[in-house]
Amino acid sequence: MVKSLLERRTLALPRGLSSALPVFAVRGDDAQIWDETGKRYIDFAGGIAVPNSGHRHARIVAAVERQLGALMHMGGHVAGHPGYVELAERLNALAPLGVPTKSMLCTTGAQAVENAIRIAQAATGRQGIITFTAPAPAGSGPVSPASVLMEAPYAAPSLGVGRAQSLAALGRMLRSAIAPREVAALVVEPVLSAGGPHVAPASWLRELRRTCNEFGIVMIADETSCALGSTGCLFAIEHAGLAPDLLTLDSGLGGGVPVAALVGRADLMDIAVADGVGGAFAASPLSCAAALETLDLLASQHLLARARPIGAQVVARLSEFAGDETLAPIGNVRHIGAMIAFDMPSAAMARQGARQGTGYRAGQGAGQGRARDGATRMRAMHRHALEAGLIVRVDGAHKETCRILVPLTASDAVIAEGMECLRSALALA
Template sequence: MTNQSILERRERAVPRGVATATSVFAARAENAEIWDVEGKRYVDFAGGIAVLNVGHRHPRVMAAVAEQLDAYTHTAFQVMAYEPYIELAEKLNAIAPVEGEAKTIFFTTGAEATENAVKIARAATGRPGIIAFAGGFHGRTLLSSAMTGKVNPYKRGLGPFPAEIYHIPLPSESSGVTLDQTLKALDFLFAADIEPERIAAFIIEPVQGEGGFHMADPGLFEALDKLRQTYGILIIADEVQTGFARTGKMFGIEHQPVKPDLLTVAKSLAGGFPLSGVIGRAEVMDAIGPGGLGGTYAGSPVAVAAALAVLDVIEEEKLNDRANAIGERIRAAITVAATRNDTVRIANLRGPGAMIAFDVMDQDGNPDGAAAKRVTGAALERGLVVLTCGTLGQTIRILVPLTAGDAVLDEGLAVLTDALVAAKEAA
């Protein structure tokens, strides 16, 4: 069995709408390493797109899952509930950065979490409008695609989309948008399209993921808080990619000066098992009556067991601290690479904790998505899995498991530097 033979089968059996960043196929994985079906080893700087903060197959997670498999795998929480679901909710309620008492409900995917957060916000406020941000990513279902602030490939040819979703620019140093520009755009929105009294919520990633790892100006959150106080508009923090120690704090919103009303979580919550959730202020979460929320597989017992183990690992292995240490190591390596004359041009190194990215630019200082793609291709050839993102695909993002050892991390960074050189040579 070869990667090529499976790729040919994939092309015949699977629609092209689901893209794959690499042309190799996984056979096994441990912590921050993956082996393909031909036995080649790769250092993993993608982490399943920020899903594996505790690494592939962490022993604590595997043990918890095995124990749960021996008990039961499914009852549907709406039919016969189970105590671990409640235990996980209690733990998340205790650490969630919201004012007052919190409650949590579980789902399966990040898109389910963002959609249900909107349902809850609309029910709690009695309003339809949702304001999202250009470059944000909130999922691929119809409503979550509508909230996503990027047309290609997430919206092209897929409309019409649900109404009452609006976008404004995200102010951040790395995106080149100022806070004043964003607030003016918001004023225009309120003047031209919808009054603030009809807005249910703002939804925002504390650090944009797919959009390019842009971290919003703290002044934006202060402005949103004022609007919340004046008009009762809720704040939804989309923590699907930023949650669970990736940014050096349990939640990315903890880097900002305000607390949200609702948080959406998924990805690294369950260490590789499908699980998502909405955490929020109790009075907001209780706005929908019995039966209005749920899902057949929502809060799977197996995934919940994995998530309980993940929270223990984050605490016991001090992964918030580890994220900051990893981030410093990555920043140092990329800073050195950026001073070299034999690599592609590097700019805008950014991101909190171990959520690090930088842009690949052409010689005129413009974003160069084609060169960034050459970097990831050269990295894969040399044994490193790393992804691009950003509006024009120019951003290299690093999402290495927080459990990766220094030797593996340094090996990956050395390969990435070689790939930056190779991408320039191939231009």
């Protein structure tokens, strides 16, 4: 008997390498994929926002094919190639730093962040790192002995840390637990994608910038999980109207081809230790060709402007769903550009949210009388959406969040079809 791909995967891959869906994609086109059986799906997970220009965009495919015909690989730390220089020049010109800028390429976003931290430590002669995130679940700790994890005022009903609370906590931290002269960098995501999008308040980011200026701390804007251009600006930090010292990029930059970047003030970037962290495939000619074409696409096809109407179209339908008592209850609909999410709360959260005006409502229709928590409902919705031919991403600390990441190239018709699939899934959840 011939084993299915799922059976072969179970036998061949470690259990820890989880996959959210029992789907094996064999072909992609824009906002659609097809599995090995030929079934078509609308992809509202967007490869976790990596192919922001759609699956297999013809111009990116052509650019990579041209590069394949000339040079397939050259380690950037061994010898140079024109694509690396051209991509660095392009990123330097686009980055909103307001000062002379330099760039280095990496294979992953994690490598870009690690290089940013190394540069900050080398530049300041300090080791401490303060990282801001959403309130962490019990048992979470700092990423290294020299780091401090602090809660940020990302907007969400379940994230109860306000701007003033966060700034006060930072002040206490710098007065007691770690001295400013020991802090090399503050690392912050302008838009938190995990469980989000959760947008950092611009006034809070400006206070962090002021603190960094006062104490000579390097400000690192981590945008590795925020798809390039998906917020409606090329870089998410632009919404706050301020300039970080270092900026890390990953999702969306290569249009589906692995590439990440660290862009920063030239005076800081020149402090980088030779070779840094990058790996043999950093600055691959194929990655550079894909990234250059992606940047051209974002500019020439007005895809940045497309982010806002995509968000408006999806959010309008979600707001409609939230008021429909025949559907499973949803609330806290939020978005920035084409980064969109909603929560599916437990009945208790729905009642509390109704009192607080967060948009939650108690379950009616399909969900009435059933004591089901948000995670259980979300699993059911996820399964029914897949059956209807829609792929979405479940996220959040309690798996009660649905993230929608529509490629910026998706047509209104495909988006409308996907939203109908979602509605049918909510009717059954």
